[in-house]
Amino acid sequence: MAITFRQFEIFIAVAETTQVTKASKMLFLTQSAVSMALAELESQLGGPLFDRHGRSLLLNDRGRYLLPLAKKIIFQIKNIESLLSEEKSSVAGSLEIVASSSIGNYVLPYPVGLFMRKHPAARINMLVANTRQAVRMVAQGVMDLGFVEGAVTDDAVQRTPWFVDELRVIVAPSHPLADQEVFRVPDDLEKTVWVLREEGSGTAEIFKNRLGNHAALLNVVTRMGHTEAIKKAVEAGVGASCLSELTICRETEHGWLKSLAIEGISTRRQLSIIQHRDKLNTRLMEEFLRFCGIMSEYGLSREYLSSPRRLDELLRQAAGAAAGGSSLI
Numbered sequence: 048m049a050i051t052f053r054q055f056e057i058f059i060a061v062a063e064t065t066q067v068t069k070a071s072k073m074l075f076l077t078q079s080a081v082s083m084a085l086a087e088l089e090s091q092l093g094g095p096l097f098d099r100h101g102r103s104l105l106l107n108d109r110g111r112y113l114l115p116l117a118k119k120i121i122f123q124i125k126n127i128e129s130l131l132s133e134e135k136s137s138v139a140g141s142l143e144i145v146a147s148s149s150i151g152n153y154v155l156p157y158p159v160g161l162f163m164r165k166h167p168a169a170r171i172n173m174l175v176a177n178t179r180q181a182v183r184m185v186a187q188g189v190m191d192l193g194f195v196e197g198a199v200t201d202d203a204v205q206r207t208p209w210f211v212d213e214l215r216v217i218v219a220p221s222h223p224l225a226d227q228e229v230f231r232v233p234d235d236l237e238k239t240v241w242v243l244r245e246e247g248s249g250t251a252e253i254f255k256n257r258l259g260n261h262a263a264l265l266n267v268v269t270r271m272g273h274t275e276a277i278k279k280a281v282e283a284g285v286g287a288s289c290l291s292e293l294t295i296c297r298e299t300e301h302g303w304l305k306s307l308a309i310e311g312i313s314t315r316r317q318l319s320i321i322q323h324r325d326k327l328n329t330r331l332m333e334e335f336l337r338f339c340g341i342m343s344e345y346g347l348s349r350e351y352l353s354s355p356r357r358l359d360e361l362l363r364q365a366a367g368a369a370a371g372g373s374s375l376i
Contacts, residue, residue, distance in 0.1 A: 052124060054088045055117040057081050058096065062114050063187065065103045118203075119325060122188055126327040139168035140331040145184050146194040147249050148274055149212070149291040150318060151175035155194060162338050169331055178249035185321050191332060193321040196291070197249025206319045210343045213292045214254060214314040216307040217299075219284045225305040232311030236264040240286035245272045254289040257312045278304065 060070035061081065071081045089095050096110035106114060146155055152175060159171050176184070178197030185193040186203045199206045216230040224235060236258075243265075244251040251270075255262045268286055271277050274294050281288050282303055289309075298304040308314075320339065328336070 050088065050091055052121070054084050055121055057084045058088055058110075059114065059117055059121065059187075061085060061097070061104055062106055062110060065105060067104065068102075118188070122323060122325045125188065126325075138166040138331055138334045140329060141170040141172065142192070142331050142335060143172050143174075143190050144192045144194065145174045145176055145181045145190040147178045147181055147196055148175055148244070149196060149250060149294050150194040152274060153291070153294045153296075154318075158338065158342060162335060166331075166334070169335075171335070177245065177247045178252075179247040182321065185323055188323055188326070191322065191326070192335075194318070195249060195321060196316055196318050197252055199319065199321055203323055203325075204321050205324045206321050209318045209320050209339065212316050212318050214250070214257075214289050214309060214316065215292050215295065216287055216289050216309055217278070217281050217295055217304045218287045218307070219282055220302060220305055221284060222287065222305070224287065224307065227307060229310045230307040232258065232309060233261040233264060236261060237266075240266045240268045242277050242280045242286045242288045243267050243270055244274070244277065245270050250289065250291055253316050257314065259312075261312075 057070065057074065057076070060073050061067060064070045064073060067078050067081050067085070070076075071078045074081065085096075092109070092113070094109060095107060096113060097104040098107045144155075145151075151173060155173060159173060163169055163171060174184075174190070178195045181190070181193040181195050182197075182199055182201050182204055184190045186201045193204075194209070196212060216224075218224050218239070222239070224230065224238060227235075243254070255265070258265070269280070271280065274290060277288050277290065278295065278298055280286070282298070292306070295304060295306055299306045320336070
């Protein structure tokens with residue numbers, strides 16, 4: 048019996064979850080079906096691919112050798128399916144993207160909506176996760192594209208710079224530091240307690256890395272998994288936080304939060320688009336990447352991200368300049 052595409056999918060799922068139970072849930076299969084497929088694959092390949100440690104299945108040397116090859120085969124088959132099935136006359140299909148919290152909640156919603164307005168046959172489904180999770184899902188092939196602000200260290204993922212963001216310290220208007228325009232490092236670090244994102248968040252990791260040895264001065268009283276929760280906690284006077292400038296536009300405009308430029312460390316960070324190195328770009332992906340490129344080329348700034356009307360105007364102007372007057376929207 049020949050090795051099947053499904054056997055490789057099951058092998059990869061077990062390798063990544065280390066348990067038949069978790070792999071079966073991921074693939075919507077019964078545990079017996081997963082165990083049988085794995086046993087057949089090991090039989091066809093002449094020996095075990097995992098070491099059994101209690102309920103966990105850990106890759107042995109043979110399994111570690113097979114895993115990248117199996118992933119490559121899966122990607123190539125999916126590429127063939129995508130390229131042969133897509134319509135050449137129109138931008139159509141379903142694109143799965145994942146974005147880190149700051150980008151997914153505050154940068155992409157308006158552009159995604161405008162893009163689908165231009166291409167009614169296209170569907171873009173977006174999942175919001177932290178940077179570490181986003182990189183993992185792109186590396187696994189679960190997502191077509193990722194948009195992140197943190198570091199990317201997975202060799203299976205290629206990173207393309209998008210545009211530059213800046214971190215700011217935020218405090219409540221009643222906070223003692225609210226009288227300042229600048230937050231000074233390290234002098235002001237000990238003057239407040241901190242509300243930060245969870246471990247794995249690109250924003251939190253970048254802030255701590257930029258602080259270097261001064262990070263030891265951070266008195267973190269709570270961590271929260273969502274930017275909106277952090278902003279509400281800071282507004283309520285729990286403490287200070289450090290967030291992307293992109294995420295605090297409305298609060299600072301209305302005076303609900305005070306934003307401080309950070310002096311003493313570099314606060315600029317590169318936002319990036321990531322995709323699997325072996326993934327071929329379909330027409331839908333190419334068009335969406337071109338669309339995102341316009342945002343980067345024309346220096347998208349915070350006022351456009353807080354207003355769909357302004358963003359619409361910017362993209363119309365950009366499209367007109369690039370196509371001699373034709374409108375993108």
